[in-house]
Amino acid sequence: MSDDNKPVLKVGVAGLGTVGGGVIKILRDNAALLTQRSGRAMAVTAVSARNRRVDRGFSFDGLTWHDDPVDLAADPNVDVVVELIGGSDGPALLLAQAALKEGKPFVTANKALIARHGEALSALAVEQDAPLRFEAAVAGGIPIIKALSEGLSANTIDRVYAILNGTCNYILSVMEETGAPFEDILADAQKLGYAEADPTFDVDGIDTAHKLAILSSVAFGASLNMDAMFTEGIRHITPHDITFAGELGYKIKLMGVSTLIDDGVMQRVHPCLVSLETAIAHVNGVNNVVVAEGDPIGQTVYQGPGAGEGPTASAVVADLCDVARGATSPILPPPADVPSTYLGMDGHEARYYVRLTVADEPGVMAAITAALRDEDLSIESLIQRSHAAGEPASVLLVTHETNEMKIRRSMERIGGLDVMAAAPVFIRIENL
């Protein structure tokens, strides 16, 4: 029920692109429902974007236009500032700082901003007693920040793992369906609007790393530290690896994995082989999934659309509802409660998938097994794929559990053998 005594919550929106446009649409189309849910009416009163003359499919009548988004912070007709511009610095950061300094609630979908500056912004928000909300920054429409910070607040969380980048999940899914190489599927994804013109953030794992850092902070109270994170993308994954992984009973997924360890939190982003028997293996296309494991609850799984206008705007508007209800509490913990510990990957313990491309010559297997034996690497299974006479052959290995230092050393040694027709490839098998 709306409380007629509560004044309308006046919303200023910076950025009127995919997400900003979606937010304005939901606030207008679902106004009655949102008033009922949050107990207070909300209305957009002011906006900012780069180009005022673009037709955005809604009227600017009655809205104040600001050429400079930072001016939304001081606009007396704005109670809450929503930032949907993007970028970790520049106008997004200036607007966040200005809004919180004014004591105004600040809502954003910007993972880069929160991953890089979340601790300082959170400290400012606490000092000013102004809410800072970023549900849409991680996993789009999945309300994972709320689930971790509220729904699971009784639990000690000890591991969170997730597929957080829809672009990479889409590319890997289509590579599996079509057998086409990474570059071709990336080019198609760019044409379809599923990948940016500059895909670096997505395919090199940086976007996943930003989101994982935020999840670690919310789940474990870990300090937000992008330098304390191992990050590897999917450019080196081939359709052969996807096919071979399938034959061995696995899918290849780009995952973010964050684990509570003795002296902090270990965070890593890289492609993983995940068993076909896990739910996460079957999350395909642009969807996201987050698995949180805690005590006493055990395992919980959250799945849904990780990006796009509707899902992301849904999460932004949910934050606005929280603000309308009077939310104040900080979501990010005070800095450095639990250190994010970068241990490197040398000590990482796992089973490994290895693909070797070798010349069709006698003595090849003997040379490879000698190199593996010298590094004390024991092999769970070894398959040599049939091939045309004289053509290079693929040798697939799955190791027993070992550590990454041994894998790297043996791959270096094997890579130097004359019989190798291409550099060895290894992918970590995730024990889920």
Ligand SMILES: NC(=O)c1ccc[n+]([C@@H]2O[C@H](COP(=O)([O-])OP(=O)(O)OC[C@H]3O[C@@H](n4cnc5c(N)ncnc54)[C@H](OP(=O)(O)O)[C@@H]3O)[C@@H](O)[C@H]2O)c1
């Ligand atoms: N798209 C998604 O699926 C998705 C999902 C989760 C999170 N996010 C996050 O949501 C945020 C917005 O993403 P988006 O996809 O909506 O981006 P977008 O479509 O590119 O829109 C960006 C908007 O920001 C405006 N803008 C850019 N620079 C500006 C400046 N200096 N001053 C004022 N306005 C400026 C642009 O103005 P013009 O329109 O005039 O150019 C545009 O309206 C980003 O942080 C992104 O990471 C997006």
